[in-house]
Amino acid sequence: MTVILILVSFLYYTRALAIIHSKISDIAEKNISQTAGLFDLMLEGYNSVTKSLNGNYELTRLLQETSSNPAVSVINERSITNIIGAAFYSRKEIVGIHIITNGGKVYSYEKQFAGVIDINYAQTDWYSKLQASKGNMVWLGLYSGSPINTMQQDTVFVFGRQLYDLMDYKSIGVIVIETDPAPITEALSNVSISPGTRVFITGMDDQLIASKGQQGAGATGFSQLPKPSQDQAIIVDDTSDQLIVAASTALADWTIYGITPKSDFNSEINQTRLYLFVVVLALIIVSTMLASIVSRTIASPLKLLIREMKKVELGNFSGSVNVNSFEEINSLVSSFNRMVQRMDELIKRIKLSSVSEKNAQLQALQSQVNPHFLYNTLDMIYWMLDEKGNERLSRVILSLSQMFRYSSNWEEASQTTLRQELEQIRHYLTIIGSRLNDRVQTEIDVDENWLDVVLPKMTIQPIIENAVKYGLEPLGTPCKLQVHAERHYHQLHIKIIDDGLGMDEATLDQIQANLRKRPSLALEPVSRPRRGIGLHNVHARIGMMFGENYGLSVESRQGEGTTVTIIVPIPIALQGGRRDENSNCG
Structure with a gap:
């Protein structure tokens, strides 16, 4: 550990x-x-300011215009200053804008107008970089003071470019812009x-x-x-x-x-390492103490119990274990002692009753009757009646024999096909027709395409049995029973329709509620008489075989009859062909 x-x-x-x-x-x-x-983004904004000045046709024209008239010169200088001022106020972080022409004239617009222009600007490094550029932006960087205004001592970010006449593309001077460095330093803080x-x-x-x-x-x-x-x-x-x-x-x-x-973020890691070391050391101490306690109070009694179990494996049921440990261990040992004592008693009892039990099993085997004896007996009665010309009764006996064979043969599978179920129904209706003096007119109309559809065994017969027993037989008059099938998408709806007594709303609601409960398929208590396979049983077996979307639905009106619909899936192999939503298969 x-x-x-x-x-x-x-x-x-x-x-x-x-x-x-x-x-x-x-x-x-x-x-x-x-x-x-x-x-x-910041440099793109600064670049657009210089481009707006360089692309101003009026500015480039005024910078190149010379006039001997002092008044015109003053007006031109004021126009140049106004154009520069418009660019100055386009961004709040701009501190100053300076244009230095190739003729040596300097035009400035800045927050502090009392500055003094550095007369040696032509010998500076920044001016040389601007002159050496070919119209591209030159980012000069941070300066502790303005490179042009000697009175401006605040730190500024400086950039510029050459100013060209766009008509004949010749240099007419340089643009120098100074901005507040705060946005740059704030961005660096990120x-x-x-x-x-x-x-x-x-x-x-x-x-x-x-x-x-x-x-x-x-x-x-x-x-x-x-x-x-x-x-x-x-x-x-x-x-x-x-x-x-x-x-x-x-x-x-x-x-x-x-x-x-890395030492800046390793300090927290070192604290985590120290905390983890202390926790591990404490857990080791605690685990050692627990191991010692477990060894004395749990392991030793369990070893003694295991040793006694090995004796029991060898057939020695006379021993017992005595320990003093936790309540759970003591309870386990007591249970073991009682189990060994009980096993010893059971072994003695089994030895006394083994001979009589084997004799009883032999008698039970000898008393069993082979079902084939009943099949053969029914066949013998059928041939005897046939020889005497009692064709009606012989058909009943033959149908009863076939029904008995079908209903009692569950060894192969609990499912069948619609073809075999309908054959079973015909035998059952033969017996019912004889018993009710042919009062029940039956009509079975199912398309051959659906005869191989799989469904649980004994699905249709219990429904028809209920229809005859509770709907048609009490009527006492000629009646009709129909069986036909309809396709709904990938489902087959097998309808059993009778024109018997029907059901009142209370009975119908109770039956429908029982079907919605999806009862589990369970055997009835042995003490109760067997009443046949009910609707809820058929409904449950269909649901267990195909899923909750399949089963039975019941519709009925008192005095008009009852319709029970069996809903089962159509196998993929049988789904080819018709694709209509509701195709009548009868």
Whole structure:
């Protein structure tokens, strides 16, 4: 038990550790994927601002127009500023928009208008990158202050592109836009999964674009970090002591890194491991104590009981077991002692009665009468009557013989075919016709296609017997009994119709309620006289053979007659041919 407990605990801990690492990796991957998506949406918005300015025909025309008239120049500058201002207010995070023409003119629209333009902007790195671009967006990254307005010292995110005249596609200057870096830093926060997570954005040449989290080890040397390939937007690396996730953006050639020390989420795992160790140790101590108690109070008495059982197996019924243990063990031992004593008494009694019992069995065997003796006797009576010319009585005897053979032969199977059931009915009606002086006119009209349909043995005869006994015989006048079959989809409805007395509503309701109960097929008590196989018995046997969708249904009106419908399935082999919903088979 201790080995199993330790093994299960180890497997549980290993599996739990793997699941935790997998979940953390999935969360980190999902977070960085969402962050990359946010950056793509953000950069797409910024890109659309620069495109709207570059595609403004009026702006490009005014930037290239020169006029000697000071008033016209002032109006042009004001129009340019208004166009830039419209773009400025299109996004709330924009801090400033600057257009620097190739002629050296600077047009700005920003929150702080008292700034001083850096006169050495042409020698700066960011200006060189814009000049070297071919009209594509240049993402310059985070700056501690405005690269153009020397009075602006707040951190800004800077990007821009060359401004072209779309008529002859020549460069007329550059656009520089400065935005609040808060959306970027907030998006980077989404990558963090622990307080020690460091998040970086690197550019094409592995230069740092933006960062969030603790600086120091790992903040440099981005060329050594894994980079997503073109067909792999996100990668996860947890082979070292750090969990590294990386994702690339679609619009900018950026790579977003999230680096989390595994020690940050291993601390909780260590606590779980310590708790599991304490629990396992406590369970080992408890299990050892329980094993000792069980050995003294349960195992020893059971061993004594087993030893005595082996003696009983060898035929020694004189021994007994005496133990003092739990109430259940004491009760088991007492029961064993009583059982052994009882077995000893029964063996002695069996020895005394075995001879007389064998004699009784022999007498019972000798007194049995072979049913074939009755068949042969009925056949002998039939031939004697036939020789004397009593054809009517001979037919009755022959029918009785055939019915007796059919009803008493249950050795082969308890099911039959509709053909054999109808043959049995004809013999029964022969006897009934003689007994009622041919007052009952019978009509059996069943299509030959349905004669091989399977149904339980003795299904139709009990129904006709009830119809004659309770509906037709008390009537005292000529009457009619019909048997015909109808197809309903894959079911065969065998109808037994009489024009006898019928039933009142109370009796009909009681019969229908009994049929709905689906009674179990049970034998009647021996003390009661046998009254034949009733409707509920036939109904139950059909249900047991074919399912609850099959059985009997009864319709009746007092003074008009009764209709009993036997519903059985049509075998697949007989379902070919007609497909009508209700085809008359009679």
